[in-house]
Amino acid sequence: xxxxFKIWRQENRNTKGAIKEYKVDGLTEDMSFLExxxxxxxxxxxxxxxxxxxxxxxxxxxxxxxxxxxxxxxHGPHDNITTCQLHMRSFKDGDTIVVEPWRxxxxxxxxxxxxxxxxxxxxxxQGGYIxxxxxxxxxxxxxxxxxxxxDSAMDVAACIGCxxxxxxxxxxxxxxxxxxxxxxLNNLPQGxxxxxxRVQEMTYQMELEGFGSCSFTGxxxxxxxxxxxxxxxxxxxxxxxxxxxFG
Amino acid sequence: xxxxxxxxxxxxxxxxxxxxxxxxIVHLSANWILLxxxxxxxxxxxxxxxxxxxxxFIKSISYILYAFIVLHVIYALLITIHNRKAKPQKYVVNHxxxxxxxxxxxxxxxxxxxxxxxxxxxxxxxxxVKLGMGEIIELDAxxxxxxxxxxxxLFHNIYxxxxxxxxxIPLGLHLNHGLKSAFKTLGFYxxxxxxxxxxxxLIYAVIISIGFGVIPFFVYLK
Numbered sequence: 001x002x003x004x005f006k007i008w009r010q011e012n013r014n015t016k017g018a019i020k021e022y023k024v025d026g027l028t029e030d031m032s033f034l035e036x037x038x039x040x041x042x043x044x045x046x047x048x049x050x051x052x053x054x055x056x057x058x059x060x061x062x063x064x065x066x067x068x069x070x071x072x073x074x075h076g077p078h079d080n081i082t083t084c085q086l087h088m089r090s091f092k093d094g095d096t097i098v099v100e101p102w103r104x105x106x107x108x109x110x111x112x113x114x115x116x117x118x119x120x121x122x123x124x125x126q127g128g129y130i131x132x133x134x135x136x137x138x139x140x141x142x143x144x145x146x147x148x149x150x151d152s153a154m155d156v157a158a159c160i161g162c163x164x165x166x167x168x169x170x171x172x173x174x175x176x177x178x179x180x181x182x183x184x185l186n187n188l189p190q191g192x193x194x195x196x197x198r199v200q201e202m203t204y205q206m207e208l209e210g211f212g213s214c215s216f217t218g219x220x221x222x223x224x225x226x227x228x229x230x231x232x233x234x235x236x237x238x239x240x241x242x243x244x245x246f247g
Numbered sequence: 248x249x250x251x252x253x254x255x256x257x258x259x260x261x262x263x264x265x266x267x268x269x270x271x272i273v274h275l276s277a278n279w280i281l282l283x284x285x286x287x288x289x290x291x292x293x294x295x296x297x298x299x300x301x302x303x304f305i306k307s308i309s310y311i312l313y314a315f316i317v318l319h320v321i322y323a324l325l326i327t328i329h330n331r332k333a334k335p336q337k338y339v340v341n342h343x344x345x346x347x348x349x350x351x352x353x354x355x356x357x358x359x360x361x362x363x364x365x366x367x368x369x370x371x372x373x374x375x376v377k378l379g380m381g382e383i384i385e386l387d388a389x390x391x392x393x394x395x396x397x398x399x400x401l402f403h404n405i406y407x408x409x410x411x412x413x414x415x416i417p418l419g420l421h422l423n424h425g426l427k428s429a430f431k432t433l434g435f436y437x438x439x440x441x442x443x444x445x446x447x448x449l450i451y452a453v454i455i456s457i458g459f460g461v462i463p464f465f466v467y468l469k
Contacts, residue, residue, distance in 0.1 A: 006339075019339055072342035079346070098340045105333050170343065170352055171330035200248050212333030213253045213326050215354060216428040222346035231436045238434030240254055 001027040001088060004096040005040060007052055013108045013116070019098070029089035033076065034059060034066060036088050037099075053112040059084040061225060064160030067167060068113045069100040074164040074223040082162060082225045102163050104172035106209045117163050119209040120177060126205040127198035128181045130190045143189050153187045156180040158226040165220035165228075171212030176220040178206045179236035180228050186239055196247025199239045253329075259322045261429035263315040268426055268451070270312055275458045281398060282465050292398070293391035300377065300392075320362060327355050350420040351428075357417040364414040371401055402466035411463040419456025423448050 002025045010017025024040050031039070034056050041051040057063040066083040070076035076086040091097060099113060107115040156179070165176035182199050185191030191198070214233050221230045280292045299305050343352050350357065375381045376394055387393040401407050426448035431441065 008339075069338055069341075072338065072340040073345060077345075100338055100340075103334060103336050103338055105335050168343075168346060170334065172333040173330075200251075203251050203254065204248060207251055207253050210333055211253075212330040213257055214432075215330075215351060216424075216431055217343075217347040217351035219343060219347040229438075230431070231438055231441060234431035234434060234436035234441070237254065237432060238436055240251065241434050244250070 001029060001093050003027060003036075003088075003091060003094070005037075006096060006098045007113070008100045008109075009052070009112055010101075010109050011111065013110055017109065017112075019100075027088055029087070031088045032059070032084060033070070033086040033088065033090075034084050053110075053114050055114050056084060061085045062160060064162035064225075067102055067115075067162045067164055069102065069167060071098055074102075074168040075162075075225065079222050080225055080227045082160075085225075102167035104163075104166050104211070106172060106174070106211050107163060107166060115163070117161070119211070120161050120163065120174070122209060123174065123178055123202050123205045124181065126201040127194060128185070128202065130185060131194060132190065145189060149187055153184050155226075156228055156232055157184040159184075159228055160225060162225060164223040164225065166211065168219045168223040169212065169214075170217065170219075171215055173214045173220075174206050174209070174211040175214035175233045175236065176224065176228060176230065178202055179232040182236050182239065183232050195239070196243035199236065199243045200247065203236070203240055256322050256326050256329075257432045259318055260326065261432035263319040263322075264425050264429050265433075266311070266315050267319065268422065268429075271422075271455050275455060278459065278462055281395075281462050285399075285469060289387060289393070289395040290389065290391075292395045293387045293393055294389075296376065296394040297391045316365065320358075323355065323358055348424070350424045354421065354424060357421045360414060360417040361421055364410075364418070367410065371407075372397065399466060399469070402463045405467070408463040408467045412460045415456040415460035418459070419452045422455055423452035426451060 002023070005022040005024055006019045007022065008017050009020045022040055022043075024036070024043065027036050027039060034054075037052060037054060044051050054066070054068060056066040058065070061082040061084060064082070067075065068083055070083065070086070075081055075083045077090055078086065101107075101109050101113045102115045102117075104115075106119040107117055110116050159177060159180035161177065163177070166172050166174050182202055186195040186198060214230075216230060216233070218230055221228060277295055280288055280295060282288075283291065299309075372394070375384060375397060376392060384397060385393050387395070402411070427441070427445045430444045435441065435444070
């Protein structure tokens with residue numbers, strides 16, 4: 001299998017980047033997309049050229065590291081997957097594949113396809129946790145949680161913080177990420193004591209980081225590897241209003 | 248803690264937008280008088296127009312309406328400027344139509360077309376009828392300003408007929424996305440309810456855009 005990669009190359013956050021073309025032969029349909037990039041990097045090493053910088057860790061869709069924009073879509077042409085779950089069989093022999101880093105002012109490019117997503121960490125620092133005594137594990141049934149509540153919390157706790165929601169959003173809004181993290185904890189009894197503070201502080205940090213507004217295009221839920229629904233954003237708005245009124 | 252700017256601006260857009268949606272229902276119901284035969288329509292329409300101008304309650308509502316249109320536009324502009332800053336660099340390739348609708352991605356552009364429509368519409372009616380500027384409007388048989396005649400002559404100009412009808416397409420698109428999004432922005436998150444609100448928004452947008460869009464044609468054919 002032979003494809004042409006058009007990949008964004010950028011030395012560091014202070015330099016200007018550009019798309020560079022690479023014709024790559026010797027790929028197979030069974031290769032994952034990241035393996036195809038590995039293959040290209042091996043060819044670059046042999047030619048004594050700088051390898052393409054991109055992030056990955058688990059290669060099984062749970063770490064959220066491998067986010068890149070492939071042929072005009074976050075994580076490639078399929079809905080609700082990560083880049084590491086994308087395989088070369090999704091492309092045809094002779095295809096041109098354009099690979100770009102996430103685009104958002106809050107996610108500056110560090111090198112080639114790697115962006116700095118620490119803005120998400122700073123949002124988490126403002127309330128993406130519960131305050132509890134550490135020590136031995138508490139009795140499992142000490143706090144009873146209805147199944148539907150734990151299910152809904154789990155649905156959003158599944159967010160892996162990959163940043164595809166921000167990347168695909170025309171406004172670079174982090175509303176889906178923030179709402180997932182807020183609703184996860186605010187809907188559980190353990191999160192209730194800090195619920196009002198959490199929603200206000202995490203969303204305030206989101207604003208400080210320079211993310212845009214949500215326009216409800218719905219693109220984020222299509223690109224989210226966990227399929228987190230945009231109704232969570234509406235729920236976050238409701239929680240925010242409640243916190244402002246009663247918090 | 249300070250009010251979140253991102254949320255505050257969207258809430259203003261949603262709140263003013265919902266009010267404008269209500270206004271359009273009232274506006275359309277009254278304008279359907281124009282579809283009646285001329286002998287009935289002229290008198291009825293002119294009396295209605297006089298009531299709108301002279302009733303104190305409606306007058307105060309009209310000031311709220313002007314204010315809300317201005318607020319809707321200003322906040323849309325502020326949000327757009329902020330959003331552009333949040334995404335300064337575009338993708339070389341972006342197939343956004345595979346994950347969202349064209350309308351949802353272009354609300355600003357569609358809104359600008361509607362704003363252009365509003366300016367032309369106000370210049371044709373509001374400036375002449377309310378401000379008394381431009382060509383003098385005659386009185387009808389019972390002494391009301393003959394606003395029907397203003398409409399009648401305007402919609403016998405084929406260019407205006409086309410303009411008024413074509414611009415109802417962006418209005419319909421804007422209303423469909425705007426209405427269902429407004430519910431979400433205002434914190435309505437019941438999943439089944441949102442599915443219903445999406446259907447209601449679509450039906451509403453179709454009725455309003457086609458409802459307004461057919462009027463110029465009907466008047467033109469009279």
